[in-house]
Amino acid sequence: MRGAGLTGAQGHRGRMRARLFRYGAASLADYELLEMLLFHTIPRRDTKPLAKSLMHRFGSLLAVFRATARELGALGLNDRSVRILMFPAIIAERLALSEARRRPRLGDWEQLSTYLAEVMTNAVPDRFRLLYLDNRNRLLADEPVDDLTNTAPVFRRALALQAVAFIGVQKTLAPLHLPTSPLRLFAQRLSEESAALAMILHDVVVVSERRPPLSLRRKGLF
Missing domain, CATH: 1.10.150 (DNA polymerase; domain 1)
Structure with a gap:
């Protein structure tokens, strides 16, 4: 049977x-x-x-x-x-x-520097990029931000990714006038608005072939 x-x-x-x-x-x-x-x-x-x-x-x-x-x-x-x-x-x-x-972990300066050394060589100069991180500082996405006057798209993207932290990165070929630059103003706004949403902007870093990476956070510029 x-x-x-x-x-x-x-x-x-x-x-x-x-x-x-x-x-x-x-x-x-x-x-x-x-x-x-x-x-x-x-x-x-x-x-x-x-x-x-x-x-x-x-x-x-x-x-x-x-x-x-x-x-x-x-x-x-x-x-x-x-x-x-x-x-x-x-x-x-x-x-x-x-x-x-x-999804590398970017929880300290050494880890971040290693990552930037790998990915920023071919980055478009003067184009701001945002690294979206999870609650363990692991990379969720590395994406360009074209409009430095509007933070709403950034936060919509962060919520979609379930990101809780950011690191901004920009490659430059010339000296950047940090105190008055749109980059600094955007960093200040992003930092303030992130806190209101229980998120955090860890840093904004300027990368140049002529000098070591420059941290706006360490310079007290936001």
């Missing part, structure tokens, strides 16, 4: 796969996710006891994935099972590195 194939371990596996694809990973307990990984290396045996044993031994799904090959092997897992349980941590580390490159 065709229905006979839906009983036993194979039927259980089929039902779990169907639940995962229909309702997503949130519909499965942590030990069930381990079960499904072990399906690929233990084809004919019920993997639920082993999955529950791993959760009991290490305490959490994350701890299982972070376990060493020696720790996993000591529980009697075969080499293929050990490798597949270590694979999520390898992927997570690679993704974290990729995310760090895409």
Whole structure:
């Protein structure tokens, strides 16, 4: 009978796969996710006891994935099972590195200087750019601001990105008359209005090939 194939371990596996694809990973307990990984290396045996044993031994799904090959092997897992349980941590580390490159943290002057050295070489001179940051000072977006008389577009964009902080950057090829420049006035306005929205303008930095980056904040210019 065709229905006979839906009983036993194979039927259980089929039902779990169907639940995962229909309702997503949130519909499965942590030990069930381990079960499904072990399906690929233990084809004919019920993997639920082993999955529950791993959760009991290490305490959490994350701890299982972070376990060493020696720790996993000591529980009697075969080499293929050990490798597949270590694979999520390898992927997570690679993704974290990729995310760090895409969204660098700009929480101090050294981190900011490193970022600017990489991206400002080909920047358009005298074009103001705004770095939108999250609550951990990670970069959300690096975008030009063409109108230094209107802050409304900046705040609309910040709300869309869920940004809570800014750093302004401008490359110049000539000396900038900071005390009276539109840049300084825009920085003052942006700083004042950011505070009212529980945001913060960390700094505005002028970058030049002829001198080190100049911080308007450190100069007390806003």
